[in-house]
Every structure is written in C-alpha cells, then in structure tokens.
Amino acid sequence: MNTRQGAPSLPAPRRLHRLAALVVVSLVAAAFRFVGLSNVTPPGLEHDEVAHWLINRDILAGNHAIYFTDAYGHEALFHYVQAGFGALAGDNALALRLPAAYSGLLVVALGFALGRRLFGWPSGFWSAAFLAVNLWPVFYSRLALRAIAPIVSYGWGVIPARVRIGETDFATSLFPRDGGYLVPIKDTVRARERLGEGDVVELHLSVGR
DSSP states (O other): OOOOOOOOOOOHHHHHHHHHHHHHHHHHHHHHHHTTTTTTTTTSOOHHHHHHHHHHHHHHTTOOOSEEOSTTOEESHHHHHHHHHHHHHOSSHHHHHHHHHHHHHHHHHHHHHHHHHHHOHHHHHHHHHHHHHOHHHHHHHSSSSTTSHHHHHGGGGOEEEEEEETTEEEEEEEEEETTEEEOOOOHHHHHHTTOOTTOOOOOEEEEOO
C-alpha cells in the first residue's frame, strides 16, 4: 500500500482567488512600470541614462566588449540587452528604458517565487505586492539604468540542493555570496533541530533535486 501523501490540494474557488490576486498584483506592477515610460515620467533623459545610450550606440556601431570603461566603468550584459531593444524598437527613450522596466517586473515575480518557496504562499504574495508598488523598485524600473538588473541576474547563480541537518532533510537553494554560498535554513527546520542564531551547524549537502 502506498502511504505517501502529497500536500493537500486547495479547493478550486480558493485557487481561483489566489490566481486573481496574483493577476491584479501583476497588472498593478506593470502599470507602475510601463505607463508613461516613453519620455514622460521621468521627463527627458537623466545624465546617467545618456551615458548608457552612448555605450549602446557604440555596441550597435560594432564596439563589442565585456566591460566598458566609459562613465566610471560598466559591465556589459545589460548594455547588450539595451542595444538589442534599440535595434528592434528604435533609437528612443522607450526602447532605452524597456529593459529596466521588464527587469523590474521580473523582480516582482522573483519576490513571489522566493517568498512562497521559503515561507509559503501568503509571504510570496505580500512580497510581490510590496515590490509592485514600493518606491525604489518602481523608481529604478523606470530609468534606463542597470541598477535593477542585478537583482534579476543574481538569481542565475542560485543552485538547487538538498540538505540534511540532524534528522531533518529538506530542499533549498544555495545563494552565491562573496566567493562562497549561503545555505538558507527554513524556520521549521530550525525549530525542529533547535537551532539558534550564531550556532555552528553540521550539515550534509547534495547539489540538485
């Protein structure tokens, strides 16, 4: 007899309510990031945006590099994305700012995914709702700057893993930090194994799912 039991499934109306709530948050996040983006709010181009624009023009002119020394130095990835948008959508403020706006929208999605994974659906939802309307995520999503992009690209280095501490086995993700990796430990695991802040923990780790 198979005694394995999965997580209880939510009733259909509750699933629909959750889906509707996420759609509303996504639409609000998109409105805060895209409405009036074409040279309206903020008006004109800020001087750092102009520096980005000049680097992008150099890329389209054939000056390809992995690091650009202009404007105190810029890593290249975001500029190649911006240059691609410029080539497709034209040489204008909207094309210049769209990569940051889309990155900002991805930040909201990542906030939901990470919050849900670590603490459950309500935490994921409120993380996404907060990121959708908070001043600084919205502000940097509306400027043609790479400041919002590292939040998205940083997740590319996350490594799925399984960890065993004491008698508890759980799935998590390793986060790159300062040349090493952080191992997040869930609240339920800390409580079960009686772990406190500052404790030295012996763990067994396997990479992958």
